Amino acid sequence: MSPRKKSYGIEPKYICMLCVFLCLLLIFSSYKFPGVFKPLQRGLNSMLVPMQKGIHVIGDEIDSVSAKFDDVDELLREKKGLQREIADLREQNERLQQELYDMERYKQLLQLSETYPEYEKVGANIIAKDSSGFYATFTIDKGMEDGIRNNMNVLADGGLVGIVVETGRNYAIVRSIIDDSSYFSATIMKTGDNCIVCGSLSLLQKGFIRVRDITINTQAKSNYKVYTSELSEKYLPGLLVGYISNITTEASGLTKEAYLTPVVDFEHLTTVLVITQLKSDWVNRSK
DSSP states (O other): OOOOOOOOOOOHHHHHHHHHHHHHHHHHHHHHOHHHHHHHHHHHHHHHHHHHHHHHHHHHHHHHHHHHHHHHHHHHHHHHHHHHHHHHHHHHHHHHHHHHHHHHHHHHHHHHHHHOTTSOEEEEEEEEEOSSSSOSEEEESOOGGGTOOTTOEEEETTEEEEEEEEEOSSOEEEEETTSTTOEEEEEETTTOOEEEEEOOHHHHTTTOEEEEEEETTOOOOTTOEEEEOTTOSSSOTTOEEEEEEEEEEOTTSSEEEEEEEESSOTTSOOEEEEEOOOHHHHHHHHO
16 A cells, blocks of 8 residues: 555644634724724725625515516416306306296296196106207107106197107107108188198298198188197197198199198207197097
8 A cells, every 4th residue: 555645734724713813803903903994994895885786686676576476476366266256157147047048938838838728738848859950859858657648749839849659658759740741630710721731841941831631712811820620630629830821722723732830949949848638538528
């Protein structure tokens, strides 16, 4: 092993003691001989005072920026709180609008029910529909458990919608009068002429369905009301169907045909009334 070299450096504790001694010496000298150190003090002050001012300005700016960041954080917290409040208010508003809409629908159903007081009825919501764009066939949320049976008549918007064609335990399927397979006997108000109302989805795009087999000598005019007839096998009598128009002679020359504007809006159905009496029951009760 090589011999350890001898260190000739001054130990730190001696350097520290020397610095303390010099400081004490300067303090004593400045106190004992103030005139000697005043030029040095002025020089140091001329250097240190601007630095102190600069440090003070920088400190104020840092405080100002920090305060702004605090303000921004507070504003962000307030913004989030306001956004939550706005979302809650929107949800409450939508819920109130839905409740008002439901109340209006129920009011309309009540008025419709009062229009036909001779028939017993039950309200139902539409829960599914076909893909035709109209409510040619649709499903309601009432079924056999609610007393619904096949061939019961269905109402909405002040008039006839259709008839129940299939019933489950808690649902039923309704075929509307606008469906291509729908046809039934009806009567033209004021003239008493019998006719056949025929569904037509293609014609409904223009706002009509078809009326056929009107007597050739009819005195019916446009906007006369058409009601279900007592001659109908499945439909109860006296239910408003719509308004007749465009009366022309059929190709055979023996009868007339016309357009019929349904009283029901078959694009925006939501709720219906089901008459819980069958035509056969009504006939037997009337005897």
